[in-house]
Structures are given as structure tokens and as C-alpha cells.
Amino acid sequence: MSDPRVTPRIEVLDATAPRLETPLDLTPPEPSRPIGTLALTTLGLALLIGGLGALSIANFVIDQFARGPAFGWATLAVAGGGVGLVGTALVRELRALVRLDAVDRLRARLADPSTTREAALEWVATLPDGAALTGALRQINDPDSIRALLRDGPAAELRARAETLGQQAALATFALTAAMPSPTLDAAVVAWRGLRLIRDVAALHGMRPGLFATVALLRRTLNAASLTALTNVAVDTAMRMIVSHPAIAHLAGDAAGAGVAARRMIVLARAAAAACAPVTPSR
Amino acid sequence: MDAIAAARDLLPGRRTVRIGITGLARAGKTALLTSLAANLLARRDVRVAIAPAGASALPRFDVAAHVAALAADPPRWPARTDAISLLALDIDVARGMLPDRRVRLELLDYPGEWLLDLPLLGQSFTEWSAATLRRLDGRPEANDFLAFVHGLPAGAADEALAATGARLYATLLHRLRDEGRLALLQPGRLLMPAPGPAPPWTAFYPLAGSGPLARLLAERYAAYTASVRRDLQRPGFGAIDRLVVLADVLSALHAGPAAFADTAAALSAVATALRWRPTIDVLPQWLTRLLPLAGIARVAFVASKADHVAERQRGNLAALVRTLTATGPASAAAFAIAAVRCTEDFVWTLEGRPVSAVRGRVEGQGLVGSYPGEVPDRAPAADFWAHPFLEIPAFQPVRLPADGRVPNLNLDTLIAFLLEDIL
Numbered sequence: 170m171s172d173p174r175v176t177p178r179i180e181v182l183d184a185t186a187p188r189l190e191t192p193l194d195l196t197p198p199e200p201s202r203p204i205g206t207l208a209l210t211t212l213g214l215a216l217l218i219g220g221l222g223a224l225s226i227a228n229f230v231i232d233q234f235a236r237g238p239a240f241g242w243a244t245l246a247v248a249g250g251g252v253g254l255v256g257t258a259l260v261r262e263l264r265a266l267v268r269l270d271a272v273d274r275l276r277a278r279l280a281d282p283s284t285t286r287e288a289a290l291e292w293v294a295t296l297p298d299g300a301a302l303t304g305a306l307r308q309i310n311d312p313d314s315i316r317a318l319l320r321d322g323p324a325a326e327l328r329a330r331a332e333t334l335g336q337q338a339a340l341a342t343f344a345l346t347a348a349m350p351s352p353t354l355d356a357a358v359v360a361w362r363g364l365r366l367i368r369d370v371a372a373l374h375g376m377r378p379g380l381f382a383t384v385a386l387l388r389r390t391l392n393a394a395s396l397t398a399l400t401n402v403a404v405d406t407a408m409r410m411i412v413s414h415p416a417i418a419h420l421a422g423d424a425a426g427a428g429v430a431a432r433r434m435i436v437l438a439r440a441a442a443a444a445c446a447p448v449t450p451s452r
Numbered sequence: 453m454d455a456i457a458a459a460r461d462l463l464p465g466r467r468t469v470r471i472g473i474t475g476l477a478r479a480g481k482t483a484l485l486t487s488l489a490a491n492l493l494a495r496r497d498v499r500v501a502i503a504p505a506g507a508s509a510l511p512r513f514d515v516a517a518h519v520a521a522l523a524a525d526p527p528r529w530p531a532r533t534d535a536i537s538l539l540a541l542d543i544d545v546a547r548g549m550l551p552d553r554r555v556r557l558e559l560l561d562y563p564g565e566w567l568l569d570l571p572l573l574g575q576s577f578t579e580w581s582a583a584t585l586r587r588l589d590g591r592p593e594a595n596d597f598l599a600f601v602h603g604l605p606a607g608a609a610d611e612a613l614a615a616t617g618a619r620l621y622a623t624l625l626h627r628l629r630d631e632g633r634l635a636l637l638q639p640g641r642l643l644m645p646a647p648g649p650a651p652p653w654t655a656f657y658p659l660a661g662s663g664p665l666a667r668l669l670a671e672r673y674a675a676y677t678a679s680v681r682r683d684l685q686r687p688g689f690g691a692i693d694r695l696v697v698l699a700d701v702l703s704a705l706h707a708g709p710a711a712f713a714d715t716a717a718a719l720s721a722v723a724t725a726l727r728w729r730p731t732i733d734v735l736p737q738w739l740t741r742l743l744p745l746a747g748i749a750r751v752a753f754v755a756s757k758a759d760h761v762a763e764r765q766r767g768n769l770a771a772l773v774r775t776l777t778a779t780g781p782a783s784a785a786a787f788a789i790a791a792v793r794c795t796e797d798f799v800w801t802l803e804g805r806p807v808s809a810v811r812g813r814v815e816g817q818g819l820v821g822s823y824p825g826e827v828p829d830r831a832p833a834a835d836f837w838a839h840p841f842l843e844i845p846a847f848q849p850v851r852l853p854a855d856g857r858v859p860n861l862n863l864d865t866l867i868a869f870l871l872e873d874i875l
Contacts, residue, residue, distance in 0.1 A: 175802045177825035177842050182811060186819030188525070189796060189812060189850040305799075311808050313763040313797035321798065 226252070258379065265382035268375070269389075275447040279319070285312035289319055292447055295375065296323050316448060324448040328439075331370045335438020338366040339431035346430050359430045366434060367441045374445035389444040390437065467555050470691055471870060472748075474562040475698025476635040476718055480756040480791055482530040484698060485561055486518040487791040487858040488867070489539055492557070494856035498875060503540035503556060513539035513561055522792060523852045526815055536647075537561045545874060555874050560692065565640030567697065568718060569680045570725035572638060577670035581658035584638065587714075588624075588658075593632055597624045601659060609664030614655060621657035633707055635699075636718035639676055646683075653679075694750045694870050697722060701755045701772060705827065705841040716776050716831060719753065723780030726751050751784040752869055753777040759790035759861045760844040761827055762797050762808035766861070771829040785869055790861035794847035795822070812847035820845050 226248045234241030278288035289306050293299030302322055309315050342362050346355045367386055371378045378386050473488070475481045492500050493515075505512050514537075521528040541557045572580060585601070588594040597620045604613065622642050628634040629643060637643060641654055653675035659666045697719070704715035726748060755773045758766045766788045774786035795812035800821055802809075809823040824842040850859050867875075 175805055175807050175823070177823050177840065178802065179820060179822045179824065179842055179845055181817050182819045182821045184818035186813060188527075188848060189794070305806075308806065309799060309808075311763040311797065314799050314808050317796060317798040 223252075261377065262379040262381050265376055265378045266385060269378070269382055269385055272374075272445060272447055279316060279447055282312040285315050288447075289315050292319070293323060299323065319448045324446050327373060327446060328442050330373055331438050331442035332435075334366060334369050334373065335435045338362055338369075338438065339434040342434050343431040355430065359433065362434065363437055366437055370438055370441035371445055374442075376445065386441070386444060390440045467553070467874075468558060469555060469693060469871070469874060470558040470560060471694045471696065472560045472562040472692035473696045473698070474567045475564045475696075475754075475756070476700065476715060478532075478633075478703070479564065479698035479700045481561060481564065481698055482518065482532070484696070484754075484756065484789075484791040485513060485539065485559055486515055486522070486530060487860050487863060489513070489515040489541065489559060490519050490856060490858045491860065491863060492541060492543070492867070498546070499544040501542050503542045505540075510536060510538040510560075513537040513559065515539055519852070519856075519858065522849050522858065525851075527849050529849075536563060543874070557871075557874075562692070562695075563640065563644040564635075564698075565637070565644040566680075566683075567640065567722055568636060568638055569640045569677075571721040572673075572677050573681060573725065577666075577673040578660075578662075580638070580673065581660055581666075584658040585660060587636070591628070591632070593627045594624055597621055597657075601657075604659070604665065606661070606663050609668060613665060614668060617657045617659070618655035633703070633711055634714045636714050636721065641676070651675075651679075692748055694752075695726070695748050696752045696754055696866070696870070697726075697777075698754050698756050699773065700757060701769060701776075702757055702760055702824070702827070702841075702844050705832075706824070706843045709837050712832070719773070719776045720779055723751075723753065723777040723784065726784070727779075727781045748781075749783060750870060751781055752866055753780065753784060753786045754866065755786075755788040757790060757844065758788035759793050759795045759812075760810060760822065760847065761824065762810055764808055765827040768827040768829040772827065772831070775830045787862060787866050787869070789863055789866055791858070791863060792849045793859040793861055794849050796850075812845070812850075814845050815848055817845075820847070 230241065230244050230248055233244040275288055275292060278284040279292075286306060286309075290303060293302045293306065302318070305318060306315060309318065342359060345358050345362070349355055349358060364383060364387070367390055368378055368383060371383075371386055376382070376386075473481050473485050475484075489502075493502070502515070518530045521530060538561070539559045541559070543555045543557055544552045545555055546552055575583070585598075588598060597617075600617060600620050604617075625637045625643050629637055639654070639656075641650075645654070653672040656669040656672040656676065659669050699715060699719055701715065704712045753773050753776075755769045758769055761769065769788035770786050773788065777784060777786060795810035798809060798811050798821070800807045800809040800811075800823060802823065807823050809821055811819055811821045814820045822842075822845055824844055825839060826841075828836055852858060
């Protein structure tokens with residue numbers, strides 16, 4: 170793609186840019202293992218509760234039909250509605266988990282030079298303004314440049330929006346924990362707001378995680394957080410923006426704990442965005 | 453892995469593999485050694501630990517201090533080393549049903565200057581003198597020395613003349629390395645003396661003719677090459693069974709045709725010299741390969757700072773090194789790596805055209821975009837020099853991640869080449 174007729178040059182692009190960050194390696198820390206004891210136990214209990222529950226419901230419906238067709242049909246309708254709703258929730262959970270795995274697969278395909286372009290085109294096709302990038306992606310020959318284009322384009326946009334969500338969560342957490350009468354409630358507020366933030370960031374990336382997918386996402390987010398923890402300079406900048414808010418400024422001196430909690434929200438938003446995005450940030 | 457290597461692997465006892473890291477001046481040896489050690493120590497698939505120094509005679513390479521310097525804010529590049537050092541790592545390699553095997557990996561920071569003594573083993577004093585004087589001819593830095601050499605009377609044999617000439621030649625070598633940025637400078641021990649007092653036979657210099665002084669210098673040259681040969685077989689500095697030869701080819705491309713020709717000649721001379729292998733004639737070849745006498749089993753010729761050009765050019769860079777070292781041993785391979793990554797690739801629109809370029813942070817300037825020019829995939833023709841290849845900026849290393857790794861480019865490929873029969 171480089172054209173020899175272009176004059177070589179070296180120019181300052183941004184005089185205030187911070188030091189480059191390493192592209193994050195979000196490979197799960199442990200290779201996949203056979204199902205562990207805890208998972209087997211959980212699976213067994215779920216089968217017992219679900220299977221025996223289903224059998225009991227079926228028996229109950231049959232008994233109700235024996236008492237009279239009207240009772241039978243009414244019980245079947247109630248049981249069918251209930252099982253349908255639970256089934257819908259389960260399907261949604263499964264889809265969310267599959268979607269989460271799809272991010273890993275997409276990330277792997279983007280990292281593999283032989284499939285980078287194809288994976289990039291597939292990903293941008295799912296984005297609202299992705300069509301604008303298709304032409305540029307077809308023009309570029311280098312896998313590294315394709316990844317750079319995605320990183321600076323759609324991934325940066327998603328990251329910026331996740332950052333805004335993080336700052337909103339930080340602001341809310343700061344205010345809530347500062348106003349909380351009991352320190353014991355702080356942890357609950359932070360946990361609730363943190364989980365909600367992770368789900369919001371996931372929704373931003375096109376996922377609708379349920380309970381299990383949120384737990385899986387939380388695990389990945391913690392992994393990403395351990396790798397993003399070094400980006401303290403950027404977090405400090407974001408924190409200063411929040412603490413300089415007039416409504417918060419007068420509280421900041423008294424509520425050191427609230428500051429820590431708010432800071433965690435910013436790190437959490439970045440980590441969740443890194444866990445959900447197929448292209449990891451480099452700075 | 454072939455059958456003989458497999459058989460050697462089954463022999464009892466701990467196996468020691470010594471990798472020499474060497475290179476032409478300012479090629480980034482210390483950075484490579486630091487990154488190699490840090491990335492091996494951070495691996496999760498094998499257990500790696502720094503081996504205790506024990507009673508080793510060689511100074512230890514301080515990997516922790518070098519990593520700390522790279523991680524500091526602002527980061528510092530490791531200082532240029534002027535002494536030999538060694539880092540030993542113990543690697544526990546899983547072998548399926550068999551118990552783990554411990555391999556000691558010794559990484560030896562081998563002075564690049566000494567590497568350039570290897571070609572002397574195949575040259576006589578007369579041949580070396582003629583070639584060296586021819587290279588020096590026309591270089592302004594060499595005026596004093598050449599005036600001295602050409603002004604010597606034919607029958608001169610005074611020890612003082614030998615000493616003066618050696619002093620002038622040593623000064624010239626230092627100037628050519630530091631100011632002229634040349635690499636093919638011999639003898640290397642004049643630039644990087646061996647530990648201990650310098651023996652009298654190190655005081656020689658190139659001299660044409662066959663007078664008494666030339667005979668004295670030829671005797672010293674013979675003693676010097678005998679010492680180089682002895683060192684290669686000595687357990688302390690020798691016994692290297694894998695070797696990495698680093699070269700900063702990009703800077704040579706910038707420095708112009710003379711500097712590039714010098715780097716190319718140095719690499720080619722080293723590659724040719726590395727074909728030399730110690731042999732024991734009375735033993736059959738298969739037995740020699742089983743014993744720790746196999747000489748250098750693998751040689752990697754490596755272009756450093758590959759992250760200073762965009763990805764497509766890295767392929768050209770590796771191809772260029774491959775061409776320059778084509779005379780090397782059959783077990784050699786060429787690579788383009790960045791031991792410590794400083795940049796990221798991006799698409800730069802210049803003069804209305806998209807160009808693959810890199811960007812990184814330069815201390816005091818901020819984020820700098822760099823498209824220094826096209827890297828040729830073979831020794832460049834005369835018209836290449838009509839277009840300048842810009843000097844690559846002094847980029848800062850990227851921020852180090854928390855898991856102990858040092859970000860790099862293609863280091864895994866190099867490790868796989870060097871250690872594929874071990875890991």
C-alpha cells in the first residue's frame with residue numbers, strides 16, 4: 170500500500186499524547202479444562218430441581234385433567250406460561266453466553282493475519298456506521314493497519330461511550346456513598362452500581378447479559394482490570410473531572426471512601442469495555 | 453527434532469543450552485537480552501526461574517534492573533554494556549509420562565566487537581592488512597594513521613614504532629565506531645579488551661610489506677588469532693550452541709551507502725566465519741553430535757528495531773538480512789524483530805495517499821508519526837540512495853503490562869527457532 174512516490178517524513182502528530190499503552194492480551198488466564206466438581210454439582214442440582222419440577226408439574230396437570238377438563242386446561246395454561254417464560258430466560262442466557270464467546274473468537278480471528286480482514290469486515294457490518302469503513306478495510310493490505318484502523322475508529326468510539334458510562338456511574342457512586350448513613354451499605358451500593366455498569370457497557374457492545382453471562386463477563390472484566398490497572402494516569406484525569414463538579418467538590422474532602430469507589434467505577438468501565446470489545450485498546 | 457536430538461534428550465542429567473547474544477554496535481543487545489529473559493520468565497506454560505549465580509566467574513546480567521528501567525516513567529533504555537555478563541534460567545520442561553526435565557538456559561551477552569574477530573581466523577596477516585588498508589583509504593578519520601603507516605621506513609623494526617602505530621590504530625577504531633558508526637572494525641579486542649591486563653600481542657595494526665616491523669606485527673597477529681581460537685573452545689566464553697547476531701540495519705540504511713556497505717560486509721564476514729565448527733576427526737560424526745562439542749547449532753541473524761517501520765516493510769527487512777547473510781551456515785535463519793516494542797502501526801494519509809506508517813512517543817516531542825522510507829528486500833542498488841531514508845526517531849518503549857511481559861514484535865518466533873527442540 171505504501172507508495173514510493175510519497176516523500177518519507179517524520180512529524181509530530183500530538184505534542185501532548187501520553188505514553189503508548191500495550192495492546193491488552195485478554196486471553197483467558199487458564200486453558201479450558203474438563204468440567205470441575207463444583208460445575209458438576211451445580212449441573213446435577215439443576216437437573217434434579219428442573220427435571221423433578223417438570224415431572225411434578227406434568228403429574229399435577231394430569232391430576233387436574235382427572236378432576237375436570239376446565240381445571241386441566243387452566244393448569245396447563247398456567248404451567249405452560251411459566252415454563253415458557255423460564256425457557257425464554259434460559260435461551261436468552263445461552264445466547265448471551267454464546268455472544269460472549271463470539272467476542273473471543275472474533276478477537277482470535279482479528280489477531281490471525283490470514284483472517285484479519287474478513288473478521289474486520291464482519292464486525293463492522295454489525296455496527297451502526299460500519300458501512301463507511303468497508304471501503305477503507307478493503308484497501309488496506311496490512312493486518313496491523315486493519316487492526317489500527319478498527320482501534321482508532323469504531324473501537325475508540327465504543328470506548329469513549331463506555332468511558333462516559335463509567336463517569337456517570339462514578340458520579341452516582343460518589344454521591345450515593347457520600348450520602349449513605351452507614352458504611353456497611355457502601356459495599357452494597359458499589360456492588361449494585363458496578364454490576365449495572367458492566368451490563369450497560371455490555372449492552373453498548375450489543376450484548377444483553379443475564380445472570381450467568383454477567384458472572385462470566387465479571388470474570389473477564391476482573392482479568393482485564395488487572396491488566397488495565399496500570400493506566401492510572403488516565404484514571405486520575407477522569408477522577409479530577411468528576412471531583413471538580415461543583416456539587417461534588419465540597420464533599421470530596423470528607424468522603425475519601427466515596428472517591429475510591431468512584432475511581433473503581435472508571436476502572437470497571439474501562440475493563441468491561443476491554444472485555445467486551447474485539448479490538449483491545451493500545452493507549 | 454531428529455532422531456539424534458531425541459536420543460540426546462533422553463540422556464540423564466541436566467542439559468545446559470548456552471545462547472550467545474551478540475551484535476554490531478548499538479544494535480540493542482541488552483534490550484534483547486532483557487526482553488528475552490523477561491518474556492521467558494512471564495511464560496505460563498513452562499516453569500522458568502532465574503538460576504542462582506553459584507560460583508560462576510562471569511558477572512550476572514541484572515534483568516530486574518533493566519526491566520525496572522523500561523517500566524519507569526519516563527522510561528530509560530538500558531545503558532550500553534561494556535562487559536560480558538551471563539544470565540542463567542532454569543526451565544522445567546514437561547515430558548508427558550516422564551518426569552520433568554530441567555534445562556539450564558544460559559544467555560551470554562557476548563561482545564559484538566569480539567564476533568568480528570571470527571573472520572580473522574581464515575585470513576593471514578598480509579590478507580587482513582591489505583583488506584583493512586583498502587577500506588580505510590579515503591576515510592578522513594584515518595588520515596593520521598594512514599600518514600604514519602605510509603611514512604614508515606622500509607627497514608624499521610623499532611618497538612616504539614609498533615607501540616605508536618598500535619595507539620594510533622586503537623584511537624582510529626574508536627573514532628570509526630563512535631563517530632563514523634562503522635561496524636567492521638578489527639581486531640575487536642582493541643575496542644573491547646578482555647578482562648585482565650592486555651598482553652603485548654594485542655598491539656598490532658595493519659601494515660603492508662614484508663619488512664622486520666611487518667614480521668613482528670604478523671607474529672602478534674598470529675598470537676592474537678590463536679587466542680581467539682582458544683577462547684572459542686574455552687568453557688567460559690565458548691561453548692555457545694546457539695547464537696543471535698543483531699544488527700541495526702535501519703540505521704545503516706539512513707547513514708548512507710558507505711555505512712550500509714560496512715554493515716553488509718560485517719554481517720557477511722560474520723556469517724562466513726560462523727561456518728567454522730570444532731571437530732574431532734577421530735570420532736564419527738553421529739557421536740560428535742551427541743557430545744557437547746557440536747559447536748553452534750543454530751544461528752539467528754536478526755534485524756533489530758523492526759517496529760520502527762510498518763508491517764509490510766518488516767518482511768523486506770528480514771529478507772534484506774537474509775540476503776546479506778546468505779554465506780552463513782545452513783542452520784542460520786533471518787528475522788526482523790523489536791525486542792521492546794515502541795510503536796503501533798497506523799494508516800497515514802500523506803499527499804492524498806494512504807501509507808502504512810508507525811507512530812510512537814518521543815520524549816519531549818509527544819506522539820510522532822514515522823514513515824522513514826521504503827526498506828529494500830535486497831542490497832539496494834545505486835538509485836536507492838537518491839532518495840533519503842530518514843533517521844528513525846528515538847521512540848520511548850510502550851508502557852509495560854502488569855504481567856511481567858515486555859511487549860515485543862516477533863520475539864516468539866525467534867524463541868521458537870532457538871528453543872523449539874527444548875520447549
